[in-house]
Amino acid sequence: MGRKFRLALWLLSRSFASMLGIALVVSIVTLALIGPWIVPYPDHVAGGIDLANKLQPPSAAHWFGTDEVGLDILTRVIIGARVSLLVGVAITLSAAAIGVPLGILAGLLGGPVREAIMRLTDLFLSVPGLVLAIALVAALGAGIVNAMIALILVWWPGYVRLAESKALSIRSEPYIEAARVAGASTARILWRHVLPNSLSPLIVKMSMDIGQAILAVASLGFLGLGARPPTPEWGAMISIARGYLPEWWWYAIFPGAFIYAAVLGFNLLGDGLRDILDPKSNRG
Amino acid sequence: MDRRLTAYLLRRVALAGVMLFGLVCMTFVIANVAPNDPAALAAGPDAGRSQIEQARRDYGLDRPLPEQFWRYVSGLARGELGRSIATGRSVGQDLARYFPATLELCLLAMLIGLSVGVPLGVLSALMKDRWVDHLTRIFAVSGIALPPFWFGLLLQLTFATALGWLPTSGRLSVMTEPPDPITGLLLTDALLRGQWGVFGEGLSYILLPAIVLSFPCLASILRVNRAEMVEALRADYVMSAQAHGVNPWRIVCVHALRNAMLPTLAIIGLRWGWMMSSTVLVETVFDWPGIGLYAVSSAIAGDFKPVMGVTLIIGLNFMAANLIVDLLYGVLDPRLREG
Secondary structure (H helix, E strand, O other): OHHHHHHHHHHHHOOHHHHHHHHHHHHHHHHHHHHHHHOOOHHHOOOOOOHHHOOOOOOOOOOOOEOOOOOEHHHHHHHHHHHHHHHHHHHHHHHHHHHHHHHHHHHHHOHHHHHHHHHHHHHHHOOOHHHHHHHHHHHHOOOHHHHHHHHHHHHHHHHHHHHHHHHHHHHOOHHHHHHHHOOOOHHHHHHHHHHHHHHHHHHHHHHHHHHHHHHHHHHHHHHOOOOOOOOOOHHHHHHHHHHHOOOOOHHHHHHHHHHHHHHHHHHHHHHHHHHHHOOOOOOO | OOHHHHHHHHHHHHHHHHHHHHHHHHHHHHHHHOOOOHHHHHHOOOOOHHHHHHHHHHOOOOOOHHHHHHHHHHHHHOOOOOEOOOOOOEHHHHHHHHHHHHHHHHHHHHHHHHHHHHHHHHHHHHOOOOHHHHHHHHHHHHHHHOOHHHHHHHHHHHHHHHOOOOOOOOOOOOOOOOOOOOOOOHHHHHHHOOOHHHHHHHHHHHHHHHHHHHHHHHHHHHHHHHHHHHHHHOOHHHHHHHHOOOOHHHHHHHHHHHHHHHHHHHHHHHHHHHHHHHHHHHHHHHOOOOHHHHHHHHHHOOOHHHHHHHHHHHHHHHHHHHHHHHHHHHHHOHHHHOO
16 A cells, blocks of 8 residues: 555656646635635634725725625635535535445446446436536525535446446456355445545545536526625625626635636546546546 | 448437336436425415415325335326426426527527537647647636636626616517517527517527526537547648648648547537526526426425426426437447447
8 A cells, every 4th residue: 555655656756747636726725714814804704894994905904805785705716716626526425325336236246236327327417416406495495505505416436337337347357256156245345345446546536526517506606506705705796796897896806716716626636536446437 | 221330329329218117216216315395395385285285186195105106107207297386387398488588598508609610610720739729728717717607797786787788688689579479499499580679689588698608518529629629630631631732721631630529529419408507597697488488486495396497498408419319329339239
C-alpha cells in the first residue's frame, strides 16, 4: 500500500493539471473548514443589514466589495464554500450509498433482480438530471433541502451503472470462483473482493461528482429553486447579483469564480486520479 | 438489408418505446406521489380551498389512481399536456410556440461544438503530451466546470456592456419585425425570405447564448476525439499507410479521423439531451424565449403542468437522439448487430 501510494503521488505530481486540481481542492476544503474563524466580518455570516455600506466596490476594507444590503462579499463567499462543499459531499455520498449496493447486487445476482434494478436505472438516466431535478423541485417546493433531495434522486443511477458493470466483470474472475469454492459467503465475497476491486473507478467518479453536485446546487440556486437568501450559497448570490449588473459587477463575479474554481478542482483531481487508478477506462 | 440488421433496428425501436412509456410513468409519479397535494399543484399557488376542490373535480383527481393514470396517458396520446396557469394557454400550444427558439439555439450550439471540438481534438492528439495538449485539457475540463450561467454573465459584461459588439439578451430587437414563420427557426426563416438584415441581427443575438451552450458539448467532443485519435494514430493501418508513403495529411484526415468519428457520433447523441437541459440556465441568463426559460419561470411561479411538459419534451429529445445514434451505429458498425 505504501509503495503504491507513493507511486500514485509521484504520478500525480508529474501532471500539471492534477496538481492544479489538488491545489484547488485543498484550498476550498481549507476555506470550508476554517472559514468561520478567518472571515473579516463574522457577523455578516447569518445575514443582517448595513445599508450605509451597500454596494461598495472592492477596497482594502472589503476585498470583494459589498452586496445590496451592505454585507461583505468575501465573508459570504468563504462561508459559501462551507455550504457548497457540505451539500456537494452529502449529495455524492448519499447517491453512492443508494447506488453502489444496488449495482453490486444487480451485477452479482443477475436474473430478474438485475433486470428490475437496471431498467429502473435506465429510466432515471433517460432524462437529463437537471431537468428532472427541476421537475422534482417544482413538485416538492423550492429550497436547499428539497434541491438536495431532488439531486440525490437524480444522481444515484449513475452509481448503479458503474457498480453493476464492475461487479459483472469481477463476477467471472477466477479469484471470485476460488473464494466461492473455498466456501466464502456472498456477503464476504461482496465485502472483501467485489467492493475493493470496484473502488478505483468509484473514487474517480465521486471526485468528479462532488464538483458536478456543487455546480448543480449552484445552478438551482441561481434559478431561484435552491438555496434562498440570506443563506450564503454561491448560485443564489449570483441570482440576486444579476439584478445589479453591469454597474455592480463584483457582486456576481466573485461567487461565480469560486464555483468555477471548486468544480474545476474536483474535476481535474478526478481526471488525474483516473489516469492513475483506472487507465483503461473510457474518457467520455 | 440483412436480417440481423433489421432485428437490431427493431429491438432498438422497441426498447425506445418501453423507455418512453417509462418516462410517462415517471412524470405521473412525480406529479402524484409528491408530498404536495396534486390538486393544489394543478390549481396554482394562489388558489383557495374551494378552487383546489374545483381543480380536484375538474382534473379527475378524486378518482382512483389507475383511472387517473389512464386518463393521463390517453390525454398525452392526444397531445394534451394540461393548461398553464401563468399564460392561460394549453401547455401543448406554449411548447409549440417556444420549442423552435430552443431548437435553433441547440442546433447552432451543436454546430459550434463540432466545428471547434473536432479540430482541437485532432490537434491535441497530434501534439500529445506537449503544451498544446495540456492547454486543451484544462480548456476541456473548464467546459464542464464553468457554470454556464456565470460564463453567460461574463460574456454579456465583456461583449455587450464593455465592448458593445453584441446585444445583451433576447432573440431580436423589439423594433425588428421577425420574418413570417416557415420553419419557426428565425435564422432559417430570414434566409428563406431573403431578409439579410434580420438574419444578421438574429445572428448577433444568438451568438453569445449559443457559445455558452456549446461549451460543455465542445469540451466533451474534444476529449473523445482526442482519445480516439490517439488510439487511431497508433493503429496498424496508419502505420502501414505511413510505410506506403501516404501523405501525412491524408492519413490524419482520412484514415484516422474517419475511425475516430464514430465515438464522436455517440457523444453527439448523448450531449443533445444534456444541451437541451442546459437551456434552462442559458435561456434564463439571455432571456431567450425558449422552453428552458418557460420551464424555469413556470417552476418559480409554482405552475406545475408546463414544467412536466418541458420534462417530457426534453426526455423525448434525449431518447430520440440516442435512438438515432444507436440506429446509425447499427448501420455503420456491423459488429454491434450481434448483441
